[in-house]
Amino acid sequence: MDISVVVPVYNEEESLPLLYERLKAVMDTLKNSYELIFIDDGSTDKSWEVLSRLRDQDKHLKIIRFTRNFGQTAAMAAGFAQAEGKVVIAMDADLQNDPADIPLFLAKIKEGYDLVSGWRKNRQDDTIKRKIPSRIANWLIGKITGVKIHDYGCSLKAYRAWVVKNLSLYGEMHRFIPALAALIGAKITEIPVRHHPRQFGKTKYGLSRTFKVILDLITVKFLLSYSTKPLHFFGLPGMASTLIGVAICFYLTCLKFFYHVHLAGRPLLLLGILLIFIGIQFISLGLIAELIIRTYHETQKKPIYVIREMK
Numbered sequence: 107m108d109i110s111v112v113v114p115v116y117n118e119e120e121s122l123p124l125l126y127e128r129l130k131a132v133m134d135t136l137k138n139s140y141e142l143i144f145i146d147d148g149s150t151d152k153s154w155e156v157l158s159r160l161r162d163q164d165k166h167l168k169i170i171r172f173t174r175n176f177g178q179t180a181a182m183a184a185g186f187a188q189a190e191g192k193v194v195i196a197m198d199a200d201l202q203n204d205p206a207d208i209p210l211f212l213a214k215i216k217e218g219y220d221l222v223s224g225w226r227k228n229r230q231d232d233t234i235k236r237k238i239p240s241r242i243a244n245w246l247i248g249k250i251t252g253v254k255i256h257d258y259g260c261s262l263k264a265y266r267a268w269v270v271k272n273l274s275l276y277g278e279m280h281r282f283i284p285a286l287a288a289l290i291g292a293k294i295t296e297i298p299v300r301h302h303p304r305q306f307g308k309t310k311y312g313l314s315r316t317f318k319v320i321l322d323l324i325t326v327k328f329l330l331s332y333s334t335k336p337l338h339f340f341g342l343p344g345m346a347s348t349l350i351g352v353a354i355c356f357y358l359t360c361l362k363f364f365y366h367v368h369l370a371g372r373p374l375l376l377l378g379i380l381l382i383f384i385g386i387q388f389i390s391l392g393l394i395a396e397l398i399i400r401t402y403h404e405t406q407k408k409p410i411y412v413i414r415e416m417k
């Protein structure tokens with residue numbers, strides 16, 4: 107199998123037939139074997155019926171249905187797990203991404219990149235609610251993770267199979283895939299893509315997403331820099347705090363013994379003791395994190411979704 111196209115679907119019944127037509131048109135012009143994997147993420151509309159009908163006509167389709175709505179990340183993870191292609195293309199089901207861009211992605215992969223990310227240069231979404239928050243988020247993510255691309259939020263991306271097989275996606279981490287891919291050593295680039303306004307249905311996300319993205323960013327930074335060495339993260343401030351605390355207490359002890367100064371009523375004493383306490387707590391926290399992280403790395407194979415059926 108050459109190419110797998112992975113499409114998460116949540117209540118997109120009107121878009122699906124059109125999307126399928128356009129995808130098929132593009133894929134048939136390429137001389138590659140391919141599969142189209144649709145993951146119905148617990149839709150409450152007719153999406154599954156539409157997909158089943160398409161699947162009956164065309165064996166290129168692989169369709170997966172979740173027992174409930176597990177979220178876009180889980181849907182993508184399920185698609186990635188089932189993908190058999192050497193190259194995996196992910197895209198949205200709502201026709202905002204354009205299947206006609208796929209050949210550009212394949213060309214970049216052929217150039218030797220492991221991950222090609224779409225950049226919605228001319229994005230067709232609400233300016234205040236979507237474009238400005240996303241600008242800020244992209245800038246922030248680039249700064250903090252060090253993986254500078256313009257548009258983390260664009261789902262249209264191409265991956266070499268090994269990349270998706272080695273990503274472990276949790277929560278809403280699909281937005282940080284380029285950073286996570288960099289973590290496993292993928293060579294990354296981006297290309298401008300077309301972007302269309304949503305024709306049918308409505309977006310599944312609101313403004314609150316921006317704040318969640320910022321919280322997730324803390325996790326990603328931690329994963330990126332310290333996930334295998336949490337004691338370095340907690341231990342350094344812990345050590346600094348303990349040392350300063352000890353120095354203060356030592357100074358006060360000298361005052362007491364050599365100059366007979368009364369220590370009651372000296373705020374510095376409180377600070378010294380506090381710093382020692384905080385320091386020891388930080389170091390202990392680091393050690394506990396070290397233990398947890400080991401369990402975490404060994405249990406990563408745990409799936410984050412439940413599949414109801416699969417054809």
Ligand code: UDP
Nearest residue numbers: 114115116147177178181198199200309310
């Ligand atoms: N989606 C999903 N599960 C969810 C939310 C969204 O599978 O819980 C799918 C949705 O059907 C679409 C894609 O993820 O194919 C992106 O969603 P949407 O278009 O609402 O996001 P936006 O383009 O507005 O960022």
Ligand code: MG
Nearest residue numbers: 198200202304
């Ligand atoms: Mg969309």
